[in-house]
Amino acid sequence: MARFGMAIDTVRCVGCMDCVVACKTENSVPEGFNRDWITTEVTGTFPTTHLEIRSERCNHCDDPPCVSCCPTGASHVHDLGAVVLVDADKCIGCKGCVASCPYGARFIHPDGYADKCTFCIHRVEQGLLPACVAVCPTHCMHFGDLDDPNSDVSTLLASRRHHVLLPDAGTKPRIYYLT
Amino acid sequence: MQELTITRHNALIDPLLSIWSWQIPVYLFLGGLVAGIMIISGYFVLQGQYKKNVFSCFYLPHIALVLLSGGMGALFLDLEHKLYFWRLFTTFQVTAPMSWGSWLLMIVYPALWVNTLIRIPERYQGKVPIFDRWSAALNARPVLIKNIGIANMLLGTLLGMYTGVLLSSFGARPLWNSAMLWMLFLVSGLSAAAAFVHLITTDEYERELLAKADNAFLTLELFVFGGFITGLLTNSRVHKDAVHLLLDGPFAPYFWVLVIGMGVLLPLAIQLLAVNHKIKHTALAPLLVLAGGLALRFVIVFAGQFSRWS
Amino acid sequence: MSTYSRRKFLKISAATVTVASGAAGAAGAAASAKAAAAPDKPSKRAAQGVQRIPTYCDICFWKCGAIASVRDGVLWKIEGNPEDPLSRGRLCPRGTGGIGAHFDPDRLKRPLIRKQERGQEVWAEVSWDEAFAYIATKMHAIKETYGPESVAMFAHGIGGNFLKHTLKAFGTPNFAAPSFAQCRGPRDVGFRLTFGEDVGSPERTDIKNAQCLVLIGSHLGENMHNSQVQEFAEAVGNGASIIVVDPRFSVAASKARHYLPIKPGTDLALLLAWMHVLVEEGLYDKEYVAAHGFGFDQFAARIASCTPEWAYPETGIDPAVIRETAREMARHRPATLVHPGRHATWYGDDTQRSRAVALLNALLGSWGHKGGFYAPSSMDVPGYPYPAYPKPAKPKLDNPGMRYPFAHEAISTGIREATITGAPYPIKAWFTYATNLIQALPNEDETIKAIKNLDLLVVVDVIPNEIAGWADVVLPEAVYLERFDDLNVELFREPFVALRQPVVDAPHGQKPNWWMAKKLAETLGLAQYYPWKDIEEYLDHRLTAAGMSLADLKTRGIVRGAPQPTVVEEGASLAFETPSGKIEFYSLQLEKAGFDPVPVYTRHAEGPPASFRLLFGRSPVHSFSRTQSNRILSDMMDENEVWLNADMARRMDLKSGDYVCLRNQDGVVSNRVRVKATERIRPDCVYMVHGFGHTARGLKHAFGKGASDSQLVTRYATDPLMGGTGMNVNFVTIEPEAARG
Known part of the structure; x- marks a missing residue:
């Protein structure tokens, strides 16, 4: 069973938001909402400043609190790649999953259901990369099967320093940031 | 010095989580109040007090049904995908407290309803003959009535716990993520229910009894608050940050003045004087307790949304 | 053997057009494009399902090849054309959000x-x-x-x-x-005076192969010139040594091995000091200079006094850092690219500064070499044989x-x-x-x-x-998604011709x-x-006339010619169209016209006390002042901020998100704008993204959001060589929003 994840190279990323725009058009994300976004973290004092730019989105956690808290099973782990998805037809819009996500990855679609990154499963099923990965002009994003030791993401994680977001929250996120 | 810029701007999430407005605190408060009423009313049933016409257990389950429906109405108003509400009852999700809660409510309603059948109010007697027959049948079986009392106490306890467990299961919201929260909401629900009975009863003995019980609940609540705060203060950084929202953060005035001061300490003081016959019982103390219970739900729900991991 | 001369740029005829080379991708992608349908009536194409139609972008001047998708007759998305050498199949955020131009409710509708x-x-x-x-x-x-x-x-x-x-x-x-005159002019003139050619657009910079990349005020990654940013990321990924000179800690600076937080307006002093080090320590490419240089000795004599110690009080850059970075550049030459920038109209002496950049590149031997400046080529597509124009009576x-x-x-x-x-x-x-x-x-x-x-x-x-x-x-x-346009036949790494064609109907x-x-x-x-x-x-x-057909281009969007040698390493040769036929270290044309034959640093005027120099630049999600009403792009960024050094902000009791107004030296007051208090800028200047603060009422969505830097640019320093308008000569003070009159 595949377990999809991403390795995002913060060394190459320039924070241009192309991933965000591509997601919006690919998935017709309504105006005023984002499934992915850019976080810029500045540390240090000028001029010895340090910058980390990250393209962030749902972490498709191995232990997703949004799935375990969902009262209807609308939030679920998909068979393909263990991607965390929402079935809009089962969602009652209780917003529990929104509260349960430490990453703020979920929002309520204007049509009333919880929405978030799908890893572009509709593209992946066709053998394409997620829109954000496919568009990235800096080629900083890598997508693949974390359980396959020969995948792009696995080899990068084996060879590069990396971190995940909020590891202590215990959700076992699957978006890795290469530094 | 750290600067953090996030380009995300999802409504209800950014800059701070604000998914739940007045509906959820009202739902949680009414749920807790009903839980307390069920326990009190169940206890009275168990005690055989239902045989006294003046006693509140006579009409408590009826009121509880109305209050609970009000709470459910508030919950329904909060749902964003209302027409899919029925989806709650096509499945049971073992890991989801909300699923447990939905099914629990499905049992609470009949339990309350059966409780109402023990004594049908006089003006409704004869309106629905089958109810009268069932009522008569019940009254012919005291053991069954005792069991109804026990069931109401048990379900009331579960309901009261549920209102806290619902929030405390959100690990991403450190303020809620406390194992003391269900106890806090349960005790607060009990004290609110006691205050409520105190307020509406016409029976001197009952009022005195409930005022004393309320004092016990309020005292217990203070200890639970202590445990709740200590637990978070001795936890990880995010939990410390979270509880500081209440202690000396933006929610401190509401917490200390409305919840602790006017919701617990002041009514406790008034009622201590009243039960010791220094002053007369008035509606003030129970009203304060009820307002304090509502304020507690508001403060916890709102501050909890402000608390986060990052 | 190809030559390097400007007027002898390779014109690739149709005979050399590659047909097979990977064209399957675009052809496959475009297979469903209804190229045969009546072009003036794109609505006839409206159909169920997804159609993919190749075209090229117009959100900026880079003109990347793209493929637009129309779903059930409605424009859905636009992606890079994999056949396009500019986008390499990946558009920038503005290009990706370009469909917003079609849907913009504020757009002009009728004459x-x-x-x-x-x-x-x-x-x-x-x-x-x-x-x-x-x-x-x-x-x-x-x-x-x-x-x-x-x-x-x-x-x-x-x-x-x-x-x-x-x-x-x-x-x-x-x-x-x-x-x-407001942008790349001084750069082009500076390079022409030195190499006899300018760097063109898209720039002929071989960033991806550079082992050392020097960016002077150039904020690649924030300005999204697609190919350059892609190559920049490639260079960063390859571990190239990046040197960034900027008063602001740009995104590029965050990738740099050496960040030089220069005092605004003193870049020329730094450039002269760098050249001084290369010459004094004998680190420059002596062979290259000997073979291709003109007037080197006179040049060397003129910069002899420009030591790093001399430059220090001007630039604020430690002499040791100046030496170290100069040596770093020399270490990687000729694959050291000192980027020429693009928007070069800063202080009025911009042509001379750009000439110094050109000369520094010349010392490093990067012009014509891999990792430096390559020789571009274009397709030979003749113009339309129009009748001759009337000769104007006045010049x-x-x-x-x-x-x-x-x-x-x-x-x-x-x-x-x-x-x-x-x-x-x-x-x-x-x-x-x-x-x-x-x-x-x-x-x-x-x-x-x-x-x-x-x-x-x-x-x-x-x-x-x-x-x-x-x-x-x-x-x-x-908008570009609704029309045909002229062919894009531009000079680039490899020759190509691209077609813009309508994807959807113009709505009104x-x-x-x-x-x-x-x-x-x-x-x-x-x-x-x-x-x-x-x-x-x-x-x-x-x-x-060029041996191609419109029908073919309609399906493929792009036809590529055979790649030509672009650098000496690939067999290209060097030629310089200067009067001397060489790289002019000492410019007799300048001397004759009464200008400095070798760039000379002059100190620029400081602003009034307690004022900040106003600097401006680009956002990756906006083009000029053209895209603020594009709802997709405005959703990414809908107002600009004024960047203010965090320490200065503390002293002024301002924090990020506070609204302020800027007042320039001539009393012009800006629209309100949010403060970004940051450790990413010097305390003597402020920075804004250009293009915001719209005052046109028709731009309902963008109206009044953010502040306009142009409004505050009331002064400009004219470049005496070419008439460019240096615009970084304005100073502002910051006042609370309420003080606005």
Whole structure:
């Protein structure tokens, strides 16, 4: 069973938001909402400043609190790649999953259901990369099967320093940031 | 010095989580109040007090049904995908407290309803003959009535716990993520229910009894608050940050003045004087307790949304 | 053997066009494009399912090849064309969000004629015929009284080609683009004076192969010139040594091994000191300089005094760092690229600064070498054989008497000046195409003063921007996704030709530029200049002459030619079209014209006490002042911020998110703008992203959001060599929002 994840190279990323725009058009994300976004973290004092730019989105956690808290099973782990998805037809819009996500990855679609990154499963099923990965002009994003030791993401994680977001929250996120 | 810029701007999430407005605190408060009423009313049933016409257990389950429906109405108003509400009852999700809660409510309603059948109010007697027959049948079986009392106490306890467990299961919201929260909401629900009975009863003995019980609940609540705060203060950084929202953060005035001061300490003081016959019982103390219970739900729900991991 | 000369750029004929090389990707992608459908009626294409139609982007001037997807007849998304050498299959965020231009509810819809005083933005909607009749009447009157030369045109981008053709046929020589005197002009002149050629657009920088990349004020990654950013990331990924010189800790700076937080306005001192180190320590490419350099000894003598210690008090950069970075550059030469930048109009001595950049590259031997500057090539696609234009009776007036002797393109501000003064002859009509002159030219008052002298201002654009607000006639253009345009045959790493074709209908009957230009020519009685029926006939004629076909391009979007040697390592040779035929370290042409033959540093004026130098730049999600009403892009960023050093902010009791107003040295006060208190900028300057603070009422969504840097650029320092307008010479103070009068 595949377990999809991403390795995002913060060394190459320039924070241009192309991933965000591509997601919006690919998935017709309504105006005023984002499934992915850019976080810029500045540390240090000028001029010895340090910058980390990250393209962030749902972490498709191995232990997703949004799935375990969902009262209807609308939030679920998909068979393909263990991607965390929402079935809009089962969602009652209780917003529990929104509260349960430490990453703020979920929002309520204007049509009333919880929405978030799908890893572009509709593209992946066709053998394409997620829109954000496919568009990235800096080629900083890598997508693949974390359980396959020969995948792009696995080899990068084996060879590069990396971190995940909020590891202590215990959700076992699957978006890795290469530094 | 750290600067953090996030380009995300999802409504209800950014800059701070604000998914739940007045509906959820009202739902949680009414749920807790009903839980307390069920326990009190169940206890009275168990005690055989239902045989006294003046006693509140006579009409408590009826009121509880109305209050609970009000709470459910508030919950329904909060749902964003209302027409899919029925989806709650096509499945049971073992890991989801909300699923447990939905099914629990499905049992609470009949339990309350059966409780109402023990004594049908006089003006409704004869309106629905089958109810009268069932009522008569019940009254012919005291053991069954005792069991109804026990069931109401048990379900009331579960309901009261549920209102806290619902929030405390959100690990991403450190303020809620406390194992003391269900106890806090349960005790607060009990004290609110006691205050409520105190307020509406016409029976001197009952009022005195409930005022004393309320004092016990309020005292217990203070200890639970202590445990709740200590637990978070001795936890990880995010939990410390979270509880500081209440202690000396933006929610401190509401917490200390409305919840602790006017919701617990002041009514406790008034009622201590009243039960010791220094002053007369008035509606003030129970009203304060009820307002304090509502304020507690508001403060916890709102501050909890402000608390986060990052 | 290919040569490196500008006028001998490789013109690739159709015979060398590669047909097979990976064309399957684009062909496959475009397979479902209904290329055969009637092009003027794209609605006939409306069908269920997804169609993918190749075209090229117009959100900026880079013109990346793209494939647009239409789902059930509605525009869905646009992606890079994998066959396109510019985008390499990946558009930048603006390109990806380009579909927002089609859906923009604020866009211009119908032709408008002004009803009240200029600038009041009160209009009457008219028919196209009425609009053209109105314009033609005015133009004839101007021609009667002043001659056809009194019509001038400002254009940005390839879309202006046809309108320019009509006006040339009308008889005027006066055409300008702000892209020269307000942007890349000084850079191009500086490189021409040194190497005999300029760096072009897209720039001929071999960033991806650079082992050391020096960026001076160039904020790659924030400005999203697609190929450059892609190559920059590639270089960073390959571990190239990046040196960034910027008063602001840019994104690029965060990738740098060496970040030099230079004092604004002192870059030339740093450049001279770097060259001094290379020469003094003998680290420069002696062979290269000996073979290709002219006047090196005189040059060396002139910079002998420019030591790092001399530069230190000017630039604030530690001499040890200057030496270390110079040595770092030398270590990687010739694969050390000192990037020429693009927007180079900073302080008025910009041509000399750019020349210093060119000379530094020359010392490193990067021109012509891998990892430096490559030789671009383009396809040989002949122009359309139009009848000869009438010869204007008067010469063009933007640069009378060659006042700025090295300007090789028209100076937009020169036309503006002539419009104000009426000398050497009056200008009575302006046409603008896709350029918002109010925000593009410095000192908005002068622009408005010039406009007030006009009898006719015609604005062709897609959105009701500030310049449209001043127009007599507004002609709403179909956005690039709704029209054909001229072919893109640009110089790049490898030759190619790209087609822009309509993907969807214009929603309100907006028209393409070619249609307007042709219609205007016909109304003016110049129909003979448009022998073709429609643009497809024109395009097919050009393509057939080059051995290609429109039908093929409609399916593929791009046809690539055979790659040619681009650097010496691949077999290209070096030639320099300077008077000496060499790289001019010492410029006799400059000396003869009375300028410094080797760049000399002069100190620039400081601002008033407690003021900050106003700097501006780009956001990756916006192009100029053109995209703020694009809902997809405004969703990414809908107002700009003023970057203020965190320490200064603390002292001024300001925090991020507070609204303030900026007041410049001439008392101009900006719209309110949020503070970004940050450790990413020096304390002596502030920074803003250009293009915000719209005042045009028609831009409902963008109106009043953020502040306009251009509004605060009331002063400019004119470059005596080429007339460029240095704009980083303005200073602002910060005041609370409430203080706004």
